[in-house]
Amino acid sequence: MALRISTSPITASLKHQHQNRKKTYPDASSSPLRSAEEFASRLGFELAAADLERLFRWTPPPPSAAGGIPLRVAYQGSRGSYSQEAAAAAFPSSAGAAFPCHHMEAAFAALEDLSADRAVVPLENSLDGPIGRNLDLLLRHPAVVISGELLLPVNHCLLALPSSHPSSLRRVVSHPQALAHCRRRLAALDIAVEEVPCAADAARIVAEEGIADTAVIGSRMAAREFGLRVLEENLQDQAENVNRFLQLALGPTPPPITGREKTTLALSLLNGPSDLFLAMRILESRGVKVTRVDHRPNRSNPVRVVVEEDKEDKGIRQERVYMDYVYILDVEGNRSDVESALARLEEISGSLRVLGSYKCTYKL
Numbered sequence: 001m002a003l004r005i006s007t008s009p010i011t012a013s014l015k016h017q018h019q020n021r022k023k024t025y026p027d028a029s030s031s032p033l034r035s036a037e038e039f040a041s042r043l044g045f046e047l048a049a050a051d052l053e054r055l056f057r058w059t060p061p062p063p064s065a066a067g068g069i070p071l072r073v074a075y076q077g078s079r080g081s082y083s084q085e086a087a088a089a090a091f092p093s094s095a096g097a098a099f100p101c102h103h104m105e106a107a108f109a110a111l112e113d114l115s116a117d118r119a120v121v122p123l124e125n126s127l128d129g130p131i132g133r134n135l136d137l138l139l140r141h142p143a144v145v146i147s148g149e150l151l152l153p154v155n156h157c158l159l160a161l162p163s164s165h166p167s168s169l170r171r172v173v174s175h176p177q178a179l180a181h182c183r184r185r186l187a188a189l190d191i192a193v194e195e196v197p198c199a200a201d202a203a204r205i206v207a208e209e210g211i212a213d214t215a216v217i218g219s220r221m222a223a224r225e226f227g228l229r230v231l232e233e234n235l236q237d238q239a240e241n242v243n244r245f246l247q248l249a250l251g252p253t254p255p256p257i258t259g260r261e262k263t264t265l266a267l268s269l270l271n272g273p274s275d276l277f278l279a280m281r282i283l284e285s286r287g288v289k290v291t292r293v294d295h296r297p298n299r300s301n302p303v304r305v306v307v308e309e310d311k312e313d314k315g316i317r318q319e320r321v322y323m324d325y326v327y328i329l330d331v332e333g334n335r336s337d338v339e340s341a342l343a344r345l346e347e348i349s350g351s352l353r354v355l356g357s358y359k360c361t362y363k364l
Helices: 009-021 036-043 049-056 082-090 092-097 104-112 132-140 176-181 183-189 199-209 220-226 272-285 335-348
Strands: 073-076 098-101 118-125 144-153 157-160 171-174 192-195 214-218 229-232 242-250 261-269 290-297 303-309 317-323 325-332 349-362
Touching: 073 082, 073 092, 073 104, 082 092, 082 098, 082 118, 082 144, 082 220, 082 242, 092 098, 098 104, 104 118, 104 132, 104 144, 104 242, 118 132, 118 144, 132 290, 157 199, 157 220, 171 176, 171 199, 176 183, 176 192, 176 214, 199 214, 199 220, 214 220, 220 229, 261 272, 261 335, 272 290, 272 325, 272 335, 335 349
Parallel strands: 073 098, 073 118, 144 349, 171 192, 171 214
Antiparallel strands: 118 242, 144 242, 157 214, 157 229, 261 325, 261 349, 290 325, 303 317
16 A cells, blocks of 8 residues: 655644754854854754753863763764664763754764764664765764764654554654655555654654644654653564664774774775775785775865877877765774785875774674
């Protein structure tokens, strides 16, 4: 049975909030003496009190996790999101010190301005692939390094008010990706389906406005944060649905020694994609196993021009223009395990950077 797509006032409310969050920050020349309320208004979205306090307070030196002081953890997304769930799983003793970053860049900025000690960002879903924007941000923020990795199974929950009964539901709302993951179950429910920009924000509005005929597909964290009831768990069609999150820090960080490390490399190649096999051979010949390869536009040199001489030696020169890329490689082992390959990789690279060596945590 095909899904029935509907619209309701909740859509307009969420889209308005989502669009406001995309507005630019105030000009740097604005007076720092403006009130917190006016500043929040100029930002174009509602800032939680904790966010305002973070912006205006003096920031002490970063605490030490080993010293028992909770780390300040920024997570990318809204309160009640899967990213908050990942932050709580990665840093359970710091869950109370975690705060949301509605803009993707904000999590990286929080590390750089020392407002956060760690950040948690989603990198990819096992069914839908990578989030290219976060790969770009990693490349554009050289002081930020990967300090850990967390794999979490997706648990799409059907959330509603505690007083709501499944038979009284008229619609289900969620982010398009979550709806796509749950198509078969939604078809079986045979109620209207509505796409919204953010499932966590939808859960908050359902709770705050007491919308009894609307359910949300969201996380268990959203149910806990907003006092909703979990009507059903694991609505997703495929069991092999896993989210990969990165834990970020302001580098360098001490290398992990667990026997389950990964190292992520970013390199551009002097001769473009045709040299990718050389990079693979360099790593393979040194016993370094490559577990993942991705590529992003090379923003520092987005276009590569190759001049070719005519093969018949008639003095005719041809120029070929190609897009240029940065290749992101995940390899098994710590940085010391790949050190012998780095010097050789530099010989064929226009640029080479280690994005981090880190522990892999699986909560499957």
